Amino acid sequence: MDKSKVYYYDNLSNLKAGVNKFFKMIAEEIKDEDETKVGIKIHFGEGDNDTHVKPELLKDLAKYFKDPIFVECNVLYRGHRLRKDDHIKQALAHGFDFLEIDILDGEMGEDYTEIEIDTKNTQKAKIGKGLKNYENLISIAHFKGHIVAGFGGALKNIGMGLGSRGGKLDMHAGVCPIIKIEDCIACGSCSEQCPADAIEVNDYAVIDASICIGCAQCIAVCPEGVIKIPWGARKDNQFLEKIAEYTLACVQNKNWWHINFLTDITMKCDCFGTKQEPFMDDIGILFSKDPIALDKASMDLVTEKNDGVDPFKKYIKNSYHLLKYGEEIGLGSMKYELIKID
């Protein structure tokens, strides 16, 4: 397989100029003037999180595309993006107020379509129904760590992001954390945050694995850090594979372009409604037609800047499986050529 091109812009003092260069490259590839409605898949950030992609860097979208529209789906978690109205309010509060916003899976994630794919774990992916209205889409992703997937980039933004609530549940199901009960202080934070009411706290917390949806919220809120994903006990990489499969369902028969922001790189994802401190200096922004090459290049740059050590390894040892499997099912290539642009 040929190497995919990944474009890299690292003038951190003028990121907007770089983003606009990428928009220009994309606009030149959209051939039919009448088909320029472009879905911009982005994560608006949750609550007090302020390390999501900065909206002011995207303000020129309408200069490059005739009809750009932010597209997103509702989430599984409790918080500000569970319902369409709240989700839009959250987006506006975070400054995404200069384009129309289209929540693709209805009021509560109930409005989905099943897209047929022939893959190992998924035959029908439950995707936000409104995706059918878009032929041209741009993924704009904040590259950062993710407690369950290891890292989040283009694939996570598309596959998990555009899954309807049922689709997100389908991807998460089977990833039930374990609690080191001897160190639990019975504070109840995990139980309060659990969207599935799967945790009971008496002398210590206990998870009912039969109703846990594997969302990992409890892991994030536990003040003692005693809730863990039992990756060692898992026999497969089904969660990661499903993200790749759902991504395939979203990209097939459509035109996608992908931009990753390697800025404000945090250990946790933007779904956590608290402020997070980036753990490394900004790197820049990357663009590619190939989401596998883009995420691979992003991981390589982050690892290189972190003295050659994968910073997200503490979550999961095999996060590259997402990319290897994605390559296997035809999403793209792990081999890439990094092209620096000024």
Ligand code: SF4
């Ligand atoms: S992962 Fe934790 S918060 Fe999420 S459903 Fe399971 S027990 Fe509840």
Ligand code: SF4
């Ligand atoms: S948040 Fe952690 S310490 Fe508190 S009850 Fe849950 S497992 Fe125990």
